[in-house]
Amino acid sequence: MRLSTRIAIAVGLTTPLLVLAAGWLLVRLVADDLQTREDARLRERAAVAAPDARRLLRATAADRPAAVEQARERQMLTSGLDVGLRLVGPDGTVSSAGPQPGADAPLPVQAAPVPRTVRAGGENWRVLSTPIKGGRAGADGTLWVFSPDAASRAQIALVRARVRRVALLAAPVSGLLAWAVATRVSRPLRLLQRRTSGLDPRCSATRLDHTPTGIAEVDDLARTLRTVLSRYDEQAARTAEALATARSFSAAASHELRTPLMSMQTNLEILTAHPELAADDRGQVLHDLRHEHARLLGLIVMLRELGRGDLIEAEAFGPVDLVDVLEASAADLRRRHPRARIEVTGVPGLYVRGWEPGLRIVLDNLLTNALVHGGGREGESGGSVEVALRVERVGESGGAVAVLTVDDRGPGVPDRLRDKIFERFHRRPDSPGSGLGLTLVAQQVALHGGRIRVLDRPDGPGARFEVRVPAQVDGVPDAATEVTLPPHRDWLIATAERSRVSGAEVPGPGVPGPGASVPHDFHKDGS
Structure with a gap:
């Protein structure tokens, strides 16, 4: 597989994963932003409706006329606008209006100033509770503010769908773009390959002629190839010298050893042919044999050492x-x-x-x-x-x-x-x-x-x-x-x-x- 194809496949597989990871992070950020905005809206509505809720609790605790209570209730519900409101007093629910879960929905046991999510009837609700102090006996209660979570969920689902579509589209597009770019970038490498494919150090003295491309990897590879070829030349030269040394050793040994060997042969033939040879003459012949043997041994040792010196590294x-x-x-x-x-x-x-x-x-x-x-x-x-x-x-x-x-x-x-x-x-x-x-x-x-x-x-x-x-x-x-x-x-x-x-x-x-x-x-x- 070509390098450009490998790069295209790698990028085509990696890019969708990166898009999905970035999309997941984006969905989390969008969800947090939507929730933060919704919580801010609930706090704002609760702050506006709290004074009217306090007056309504006081009117209810003082047994004011029904017209007064209804007026207070309308004021509270009007301040709620697009959220659901529920006012709960000591004796139960005093008033409720707007979108909100059923009366049997599990609400938080204790009132808290932090909005929470409640699931009821297959839907999610964002709930904020605000304690109301009426200032007299039987006038305390809790104001609940509700907002359906459907809009936020819909927006998050929309973002998720778009991320998936982008990831699916990014795979082939990024793969094709990576293949085109890699093909262009790897062109100096292909040129280097074509130059080196024609080099045969065994039968040609031609070596790599590389012009720097500015791509570090390609230039480093060219320098490495040059180094390898130069080392090959050095080793080939050393091998040739070693072979020449061996041939010269053989030639020198055969030439220089001929004389002492011939002399030794002559002396041996004399000893063999004349067993009755006088003691003085026999001693002279043996002396010559020892001398020629020592010379022969020394010559072989010297030639060996000379060859070692030529081949030492x-x-x-x-x-x-x-x-x-x-x-x-x-x-x-x-x-x-x-x-x-x-x-x-x-x-x-x-x-x-x-x-x-x-x-x-x-x-x-x-x-x-x-x-x-x-x-x-x-x-x-x-x-x-x-x-x-x-x-x-x-x-x-x-x-x-x-x-x-x-x-x-x-x-x-x-x-x-x-x-x-x-x-x-x-x-x-x-x-x-x-x-x-x-x-x-x-x-x-x-x-x-x-x-x-x-x-x-x-x-x-x-x-x-x-x-x-x-x-x-x-x-x-x-x-x-x-x-x-x-x-x-x-x-x-x-x-x-x-x-x-x-x-x-x-x-x-x-x-x-x-x-x-x-x-x-x-x-x-x-x-």
Whole structure:
């Protein structure tokens, strides 16, 4: 059923009810007005006839001549005009005339100055009683004034009949008028429906083009439809990115895993074909197998984490204490490399709004990278890593930036490689890593609205990795704060140059953007 038809039916049913309700109220008001007017007339007639009634009672009590009594009676009845009068003395009715109920009609027991309704002989009478004080013994009585209620009842019945006729007529007339008005008013809604019916977001990029109509409901509906379509586009884009990430994961895994798998196969064939192999040679083959297995496992883990970063949503972000994450990462590194020297200094209570597993990935990979370059590989004497976490105020608004620096005492990163070490699978020939460690770092820094750059260690040979992300030092960030993620997260899909540019386009609040004094470069050192 169309909206205009629904409105017409609703109005057509509601209007007669409203008319009847208004008519009932009108009948009550008319009845009250008529009764009030009739009561006023009865009081007026009683006030005029009361003096003549008093004189008549006195004449009757004094046994005046009949002519005198008749004269007094005529004067009283003449003052009554169009109402009925009945004068009752101590010995019964003294005089009565005019329209009034029969003598057997039940009248009020006590006289009262307020008119009342009495029913007698199938008719209603309005009755007013007035006590008469004659001033002598046997001269007291009661004056009754009567008025038939038929005229008032007739007028009320006439009003009721007219209300019913108006209600019956109002149903179709109001329904037709409501249908015409609703049809006219709902025209913008029908136009909006026709515009949206031709939209198919699956096969066309055309979206709703709505001109404001001035009708709040229609314009709100158009805005809602636009929002729904934009969310559909976002979800479709995220779905496409997820599918592309899955395909890229499969392609990268098949490409990068081929070499370690082939090497492992060769070593296994050697062990199988030469059971008499010398102990030293067998140990070398097993060492190679363990090395390739570790590399294979690390590569799979790195690819998985890179895919998670590309698919993470804003709902996963929340308040994170950077110092807690840093201390946990450093403690884990000390357990794995007990001979390494790891110095950590930080500012307590430094919070960021982020994804805690992603921040842990940043710290783990930066610390491992620094330890590898600082001489901390297995079998060597150890390495030295210095980690510092401080806060800087940025701009007049008082925004805060957490600055993390990781220093090693290795050979450093040459300038010509600082634009490449964040590319996927870029690593030194002798690197034990997968070539994805710093790619993960760059990805997570970009997701957290920050920046990273590679510098020389300020107090000697070595490299410094500096990470800057928006932070809060005046309490825990509000959990309801909206997180804005990069529009395109394609670190597992894109080429190295595309990944670098993608990261450079999403600086965090209060952090200088691309082209500012602090460059936004993503690099990788081969961890």
